[in-house]
Amino acid sequence: DAKTTQPNSMESNEEEPVHLPCNHSTISGTDYIHWYRQLPSQGPEYVIHGLTSNVNNRMASLAIAEDRKSSTLILHRATLRDAAVYYCIPHRSGNTPLVFGKGTRLSVIA
């Protein structure tokens, strides 16, 4: 599995954009980049995933570097409900298990 590096914690003001970085320099060419988040006392929740092109959905945007060695999860307007631990997970296609690292704990300040 590719090794990932994420900041231990980040802080954002409510209603401002948040950019959560992830380095995955050992990612293989066929690994997708998945992002999950875990709110307090809940199971992880799927946020977004992509392979090469930037991706958008109703929750977030995913910007993937051209060399694929890093990616950034973008929350366009942080809300208090977005306070969670965010995990960046390189994952090859198929049903092999996700391997979770320590993630980034995002705090949102009202």
Add this chain to the structure above:
Amino acid sequence: GAGVSQSPSNKVTEKGKDVELRCDPISGHTALYWYRQSLGQGLEFLIYFQGNSAPDKSGLPSDRFSAERTGGSVSTLTIQRTQQEDSAVYLCASREGTVNYGYTFGSGTRLTVV
């Protein structure tokens, strides 16, 4: 159902007793996964099923842990002779099986061994 359902949501057991944790995946999801998360720690993979088969059991911490899946649906994780270090939240996830879908997690079973 609409999501992954786990039962019970909380379980307190005495050291040395056996426990069974249940996971009902989303209907039609072929892959099912068990993880555990100790207090303040990350998610630790335990075992995964493709249909009723378990291609990867590498995360089971000891032979006291076992799991089965029947009918390609419900799965049961059994812990025999529970120890205090087994106390954790046990999470189940399922997936339809294509690259275009994420993994859906349940809310977990909080196991406390006293």
